[in-house]
Amino acid sequence: MTIPVKKISTFCKTGSGGTPSRSNNAFFENGTIPWVKSGELKNRYITEVEEYITDLAVEKSSAKLVSKGSLLIAMYGATVGEVSQLTFDATTNQAICNIQPDENVCDVNYLYRFLEASKPYLLSRRVGGGQPNISQGVIKDLKIPLPPLAEQRRIASILDQADELRQKRQQAIEMLDQLLQATFIDMFGDPVSNPKGWSLVKVGEVVDEFIGGKNIECPDESDSDYKILKVSAVTSKVYKPNESKFAPNTFEPNPLAIVEKGDLLFSRANTTELVAATAYVWETPENIVLPDKLWKFSISDESKVNKLYLWDLFKNIEFRNELSKLSSGTSGSMKNISKGKLNELKMPLPPKELQDKFAEFSTKLWGQIKTFQQSSDSLDSLFKSLQNQAFNGTL
Known part of the structure; x- marks a missing residue:
């Protein structure tokens, strides 16, 4: 049986929202209508928002009411290409395209899974300079195979179940990471307020070079x-060597820039949310080289500091906030942290024996996390395979 293929524009209503003027207090003060921003498109469902607007704002601005169940795609910003679904009526900003399919033609869950699988293609169609964007036209021109509704629901159900498995595995990894963070706080306290009164030193006093x-x-x-x-090899806080690119044929690296087991890596340039991300290298293939936006910590005297203590210090949310304050760059551009500013930042330095005790616990816990991560990677591969099969008619 030949499966019909249709453009999204032929069976979906699409639109975008707007941002009410913040100079008019009547648009936001005591608002009750949810207003979704593109940065909030991070999960399958939108269940809460940061801001609400008033009826007057809807009436007098370009913000339009979108019905519960609609799909939202971020057209630009940090979450560009991400898809979410509304669980309530809401308005959106102009960086979001809303999609409402004809339920007699397309199951909304099936469409969600298709749009999710289409993210790489959508990202390849971005245009613009400092903040690349996806146009509504590109989204509306997407072609989707449309088997009978019952078949669409079957496919969506299979993908939902596979996704649930990988989400549960990821949640287990996150819980272990939370345990590690809690242990860090229990042993060392908040590194910014420093309630245990540890000695404070400059980062440059324990790190020789970045x-x-x-x-x-x-x-x-x-x-x-x-x-x-x-840079994405470290931004999840877990080192991912597969997040790499080919080097030119004639490339000759600086030997010091080659990544080795035991290195601690740091993203000195990225978006506001991801700058200063840090990852420890437990294992790595040979001949992986750092780019200009990633640094590794060079420490000649490890009698003062344990790299695993440093890693969790730099991952701590309060300390990350201090690191982020060091970054410079205009709004919407890449943020950068200079070596000079990083070297001057004060950090707590507990006794080395206590750092080593924490590092021993961290090593054991990361052994478990690694096992879970391998399982998670396998589930991710399975999910992508099912996605491919789902939309080429072989699932």
């Missing part, structure tokens, strides 16, 4: 033995 690579234009293919890390 070593980075060069800005390199990477080809799509190469015969080089080297790979260049992407």
